[in-house]
Amino acid sequence: MSSHASHHDHTKLYAGTLLTLLVLTGITVAASYFDFGSANVVVAMFIATVKASLVALIFMHLKDDKPVNAVIFCGSMVFLSIFLGFCMLDVDSREKVSTGKLTWVEEQDREEAKKKVKASPPAGHSAPAAEHH
């Protein structure tokens, strides 16, 4: 069934995909001139992932292929994100742990909690919010 579908002429689909990929490349380059602060990486990686998905689904035929190939590929992506995700989590927290900053974080949490308790009864939420600004 899958190979039956692929014995048709898909030139238009492929050309449309190429066009979309080129437009997305333009958007990534354009977006890099704007500063989204710490979201820069997220924006760039999001667009890259959209592009990668288009390549995998259409150019690599995962869309019409037997699901086993998609399972294999997505499996590698899952494990890669575990690898990457946990390493980045470590980067985020290691310094705090090794320099004792974690206690500072905990103190902050405790102070926040105290503030909430002070301002607590019925209208509890508006007071700490005002203090923040």
Next chain:
Amino acid sequence: MSVAENIEHGHGHAAELSPFQQHHFATAQQQNEASKIGMWLFLVTEVLLFGGLFVGYGLSHAKFPEAWKSAHHHLQRELGALNTVVLLVSSFTMVMAVQAAKLNRRKQLIGNLWVTIICACIFLVVKYFEYSHKYHEGLLPFKAFYSYQGPQVPGEFHFFSFYFMMTGLHGFHILGGIAVLLWVLKRSYAGDFTSAYYTPVDLIGLYWHLVDLIWIYLFPLLYLIS
């Protein structure tokens, strides 16, 4: 595809037995699908090979954020963007080549393979100009070769180490891809590929798209992120 469907559409695999079908496969289609699973497993190992570099990149980026910000100004994003476009076009011609093989269009297959190979060569030529520029500035991997004297932030050396290792490994994949594409091209001229047998075109296509897919991530990570 069921046998009934095959017969119905008048192009059953039994009717066009390929000389390349091996005896232990029931049909050419089964052979093709088995090969594809093998190729995808290979691509997974490639993902994990590059994955290690991506993780290293992430860790170093977190350690030297300032160096990353300043180092990427040494890269010419126009050239990076040009190479992205070249690779995307080559991916398109590659998928067109696979389709041409499936549909028995030999001339179209050969033409698209040629364009793919030419795009790959353009990519490497652009990469050569970028590398030689960095070579002259002394922005090289390994402490012994890194001799850049201009103003810099500590850690830029690490950025360029990752830059060369990631684009270098990717470049070798392009080079290997060209070699296999040339072999597939030679077999296309020989008329080996028909709608009954086009597995090598299919598999090099998958490989080529993965190399493109990796570049899709390398380009923003190395050239654009600030």
